[in-house]
Amino acid sequence: xxxxxxxxxxxxxxxxIGSHTVLALLEAxxxxxxxxxxxxxxxxxxxxxxxxAGRAPVFIEGDIRDDTVTRALFARYSIDAVLHFAGLxxxxxxxxxxxxxxxxxxxxxxxxxxxxxxxxxxxxxxxSSATVYGEVAQMPISETTPTGRPSNPYGRSKLMVEExxxxxxxxxxxxxxxxxxxxxxxxxxxSGSIGEDPNGIPNNLLPYIxxxxxxxxxxxxxxxxxxxxxxxxxxxxxxxxxDLAAGHLQALNALQTRSGWxxxxxxxxQGYSVLEMVHxxxxxSGQAVPYRIAARRAGDVAQCWSDPAKAEQELGWCxxxxxxxxxxxxxxxxxANPQGYGGD
Ligand code: NAD
Ligand code: UFG
Numbered sequence: 478x479x480x481x482x483x484x485x486x487x488x489x490x491x492x493x494i495g496s497h498t499v500l501a502l503l504e505a506x507x508x509x510x511x512x513x514x515x516x517x518x519x520x521x522x523x524x525x526x527x528x529x530a531g532r533a534p535v536f537i538e539g540d541i542r543d544d545t546v547t548r549a550l551f552a553r554y555s556i557d558a559v560l561h562f563a564g565l566x567x568x569x570x571x572x573x574x575x576x577x578x579x580x581x582x583x584x585x586x587x588x589x590x591x592x593x594x595x596x597x598x599x600x601x602x603x604x605s606s607a608t609v610y611g612e613v614a615q616m617p618i619s620e621t622t623p624t625g626r627p628s629n630p631y632g633r634s635k636l637m638v639e640e641x642x643x644x645x646x647x648x649x650x651x652x653x654x655x656x657x658x659x660x661x662x663x664x665x666x667x668s669g670s671i672g673e674d675p676n677g678i679p680n681n682l683l684p685y686i687x688x689x690x691x692x693x694x695x696x697x698x699x700x701x702x703x704x705x706x707x708x709x710x711x712x713x714x715x716x717x718x719x720d721l722a723a724g725h726l727q728a729l730n731a732l733q734t735r736s737g738w739x740x741x742x743x744x745x746x747q748g749y750s751v752l753e754m755v756h757x758x759x760x761x762s763g764q765a766v767p768y769r770i771a772a773r774r775a776g777d778v779a780q781c782w783s784d785p786a787k788a789e790q791e792l793g794w795c796x797x798x799x800x801x802x803x804x805x806x807x808x809x810x811x812x813a814n815p816q817g818y819g820g821d
Contacts, residue, residue: 481733482506482507482508483507483508483557483558483729484507484508484509484510484554484555484556484557485502485507485508485509485510485556485557485558485559485560485729486510486511486512486550486554486556486558486559486560486598487499487502487509487510487511487512487534487559487560487562488511488512488513488541488559488560488561488562488563488589489512489513489518489561489562489563489564489604490509490511490512490513490523490534490536490560490562491511491513491515491518491519491520491522491523491536492513492517492518492522492562492563493518493662493672493673493674493718494562494604494659494662494718494721494722495511495513495518495560495562495563496518496522496523496525496526496671497665497666497671497718497719497721497722498560498562498721498722498725498726499511499523499526499534500526500529500530500666500671500722501719501722501723501725501726502560502725502726503526503530503532503534504530505726508535509534509535510534510535510537510550510554510556511523511534511535511536511537512537512539512541512546512547512550512563513536513537513538513539513563514538514539514540514541514563515538516565517565517566517676518674519674519817519818519819520536520538521818522671522674522818523536525670525671526671528670529666529668529670529671535554537550540585541561541563541585541586541588541589542580542581542584542585542588543588544588544591544592547588547589547592548592548595548596551592551593551595551596551598552596556596556598557598557600558598558600558601558602558653558729558732559589559593559598559600559601559602560601560602560604560725560729561586561589561601561602561603561604562604563581563585563589564581564582564585564586564604564634565577565578565581565582565631566631567631567680568629568631568632568680568776569680570631571629571630571631571634572629572630575630578630578631578634579630579634579637582631582634582635582637582638583634583637583638583641586603586638586641586642587641590641590642590645594649599649599651599652599653600652600653600654600729600732601642601652601653601654601655602654602655602657602725602728602729602732603638603639603642603654603655603656603657604657604659605635605638605639605656605657605658605659605740606632606635606658606659607658607659607660607661607714607742607744607781607783608627608629608631608632608635609624609625609627609632609635609636609639609658610622610623610624610625610658610781611624611625611626611627611628611632611778612625612628612778613625613778613781616748616780616781616782617746617782617783617784618742618781618782618783618784619742619783619784619786619787620658620740620741620742620787624636624639628776629776639656639740642654642656642738643738645738646736646737646738647737647738650736650737651736652736652737652738653732653735653736653737654732654737654738654739655728655729655731655732655739655740655741656738656739656740656741657724657725657728657740657741657743658740658741658742658743658783659716659721659743659744660713660714660715660716660742660743660744660745660781660782660783661681661682661713661714661715661716661744662715662716662717662718662721663681663683663715663716663717663718663803663807664683664717664718664719664798664802664803664804664806664807665718665806665807665809665810665811666718666719666806666810667719667806667809669806669809669810669812669813669814670810670813670814671810672806672807672810672811672814672817673718673807673810674814674817674818674819675817678694682713682751682754683715683754683758683803683807684807684811685697686754686755686758686766687758687807687808687810687811688811689766689767689768690758690762690764690765690766690808690811690812691811691812691815692815693815695767696766696767696768696769697755697766697767697768697769698768698769698771699751699752699755699768699769699770699771700751700771700772700773700774700777701770701771701772701773701774701777702770703773704773704779704780705779706750706779706780707750708750708752708753710750710751710752711750711751711777711778711779711780712748712749712750712779712780712781712782713748713749713780713781713782714744714745714746714747714748714749714781714782714783715745715749715754715800715803716743716744716745716796717796717797717798717802717803717806719798719806720743720745720796720797720798721743721796723794724741724743724788724792724794727788727792727793727794728741728792728794730792731791731792735791739791741787741788741791741792742783742784742785742787742788743783743785743788743794743796744782744783744785744796745782745783745785745796746782746783746784746785746786746796747782748780748781748782749800753800754800755768757800757801757804758804758807758808760801760804761801761804761805761808762804762805762808762812764808
């Protein structure tokens with residue numbers, strides 16, 4: 478079944494994954510309303526999305542916790558479903574500022590669900606994370622792998638929201654909730670005009686690598702080469718952000734025929750080490766990435782990759798873009814926008 482044209486609310490739609498998903502939704506013919514407080518993004522991302530799509534989403538600058546804003550929004554637009562990306566995502570910051578994280582991510586999601594229920598909107602796709610699995614002994618990770626104890630407040634906030642949503646779906650059969658557990662999103666739209674624009678020094682591997690290559694940072698620090706992995710460095714399941722965006726459209730589609738609480742891993746099923754990532758980037762970009770080996774980073778797991786079979790069976794979705802494309806697209810974005818959206 479293909480998805481009929483809908484009016485969709487995208488919270489956090491100006492951010493990295495949200496902006497790529499807004500583009501995919503516009504390209505598929507949907508009407509899109511973005512609600513974003515711009516706490517970690519620039520309105521330029523949506524201006525560029527509009528240029529790529531040939532039409533603009535409605536943009537409302539506001540906070541998901543502000544029920545005056547959400548109630549007015551639901552009263553004005555006839556929303557069919559909500560894609561909920563808005564949240565804070567920096568692991569280290571969540572350790573230093575847990576209250577801000579629980580407020581934004583947990584209380585924010587709660588307020589959004591209350592506003593949805595009041596407006597009679599019961600379809601929701603939620604951005605969760607593989608971090609909810611915690612430390613897992615056996616790879617790959619499938620949805621039947623029990624959730625664990627995430628090692629930081631950010632991860633715990635995601636797990637709390639998942640559980641809140643499960644209780645909600647249990648309480649009222651009108652809810653249709655799709656929880657998407659992302660593995661490691663990377664890359665950028667092939668145009669090079671939208672991409673990841675982290676504030677300050679990046680925490681994540683690929684933006685750090687691209688900023689070394691563009692000359693903003695001197696060298697990469699590889700956190701640990703003594704893990705029980707083939708080359709001793711950490712292994713992750715990196716997924717192209719455009720594939721990830723496509724997964725959201727498939728999840729919306731599936732919610733037309735599935736009620737209750739559903740969960741899907743969005744990953745490729747393939748793990749790559751930090752050093753494999755460095756070498757793949759060098760091959761795709763022609764740029765050298767100097768690095769040094771340092772101690773392990775607190776809270777990191779040795780390895781994490783998905784079993785994506787459930788999404789393939791139930792959503793008809795699988796990741797199509799391999800590592801060379803992830804690297805080429807990340808580099809096109811970074812080299813064309815060395816200052817991110819700040820260069821506009
Ligand atoms: P991002 O920071 O680029 O996007 C989040 C957006 O939400 C930003 O535009 C920010 O301004 C907005 N926002 C934050 N709090 C808000 C609030 N209270 N009200 C309104 N807007 C608010 O992050 P992203 O990488 O695009 O991540 C999107 C979602 O996916 C997040 O929920 C994140 O936790 C989740 N996720 C991300 C990753 C990753 O590695 N990027 C992995 C797993 C899950
Ligand atoms: N790494 C380095 N040097 C760096 C940055 C990262 O060696 O400068 C290594 C890490 O140790 C890890 C791998 O590169 O082995 C990936 O690290 P990232 O920080 O890019 O990603 P994580 O897997 O640690 O975390 C990401 C998101 C989290 C999310 C988690 C699980 O940042 O929000 O995936 O989905 F919870």
